[in-house]
Amino acid sequence: MRALLTYMILVSVFFSCKKGEKKENLPPDTFISVDKINLSGDDRLNSSVQLQWFGSDQDGYVQEYELSIDGGNEWFRTKSQDSLFIFSIESGSDTVDVEFRVRAIDNEDSVDPSPAALSIPIKNTAPSVLFKSDLMPQDTVFSVATISWEASDFDGNETIDRAFIKVNEGSWYPLDRKVSTISLVAIDPLGTGAQEAYVYTDVNAPLSESITGFRLEDTNRVYVKVEDIAGSESTIDTSEIFYVKNQKTDILVIAANPDGDAFYRANLDAVTTGYDYINYYTNAGQNQPKFWNITFNLMINLYDVLVIYTENSIFEDAQTKQDRLLLESAAPSLQSFFDSNGKLLCSAIFPNDFSSESSLFQTLPMDRLTEAAGGTAILGFDSLVNPQFSAYDTLQPSEFLTGLDPFYPTADAEAIYRADLEIVAPWTGPDIIAARRKPDGKVKQIFFSVEMHKLNGRQNAMRDLFDQIMNTDFNW
DSSP, X not given: OHHHHHHHHHHHHHHHTOTTOOOOOOOOEEEESOSOOOOOGGGSEESEEEEXXXXXXXXXXXXXXXXXXXXXXXXXXXXXXXXXXXOOOOTTOSEEEEEEEEEEEETTOOBOSSOEEEEEEEEOXXXXXXXXXXXXXXXXXXXXXXXEEEEEOTTOGGGEEEEEEEETTSOOEEEETTOOEEEEEEXXXXXXXXXXXXXXXXXXXXXXXXXXXXXXSEEEOEEEEEEETTSOBOOOEEOOOEEEEOXXXXXXXXXXXXXXXXXXXXXXXXXXXXXXXXXXXHHHHTTSOSOIIIIIHHHHTTOSEEEEEEOSOEEEOTTTOOEEEHHHHHHHHHHHHHHTTOEEEEEOOOOTTOOTTOTHHHHBSOOEEOOOOSOEEEEOTTOOEEESSTTSOOBBOSSOEESOOOEEOOTTEEEEEEEOOEEETTOOOOOEEEEEEOGGGOOOEEEESSOGGGOBOSTTHHHHHHHXXXXXXXXX
């Protein structure tokens, strides 16, 4: 009897474990790290919310999830278990309850039939905006006003929809939310009073619509505000008052050499009928543009002729915070000016540690300086600076000059002055101190690597040189 019972048990076990019988797959379970958010009124969350979720599966594993933010009408797949959500609020409303759902999917593609749910009470927070005071126009600007601001939104900067600018009593001007710097150039830069202005976000071309309210030869104030996707506006920020000078002639003089300022102005006064003048040296460079590649570029391209005289002082670039020569900050804009057939007369000197990688090489008709270490090049009182073309007068120093920067011209340039240098060994190098570029037979650039006001030793020679350059070389 005992043997028969044992046999029956074995047969029962055998038939209950038949090969090939598959156990039914169990769906996964899903959980959100927060069960409920009991907030209302001002205590509601802002529209940027971090959420976490997870899943479990009794007979397998969770391979991904589906999310819904509209109560389960539309689902999105993800393998992530957390995310930062930027929820949108319809225009005209400042609150909404987001119905969040998440459901796990296991390794056999079985979906949790009862998704985890969470109602998220959110409110919109108005954005904010402020002008960048260190990059804004201060006191006086010349023809071009560049405006810069920074906007933010506690709900996430992605929720900012657009910005608006207003000039004086003009109309609000809408801008894409990605724009945070613009330059204003009067449609008639020679005019005065209120008029419309072109709006530039870069130097290529203005936006299709002009802005109203801009004033030349008068004070200006600018206003900014931003709006988010829910239609909430920031508080308006207001700029300091600044004065905008207009363009008066087709010649612009950039002064950055206080020792020679009177000399250059006297010679220019004698051979021209007038010019616009900006001093970039005074008050530690206060008049220098905050945005060289935008403001300076747009400004100089209003002119036909540009005269720059500078020494070797180093200035901090307000935008990049880099210390460099004034001409190095100007170099990209100068190239644009040349490409537009602008004409340049430039006199400059360089520091002893001037980099051979400087952007000024090739921008100016200067390929390189000497690479000799030690010694110096001297130009004495009795030395001559010899013209290479009969149209130019012989020059002579008005003082003893040492530490000069003769240079090798670029392949597309030609020397116009060579100096009778006295050499202190081991210095070696070229004797060229001035060169010009003359593409298509027209002089576009004349560059001196010696301060021109220190070559005023021969009576009337420098005056004749200025007359030749301004009224013959550049008269095309």
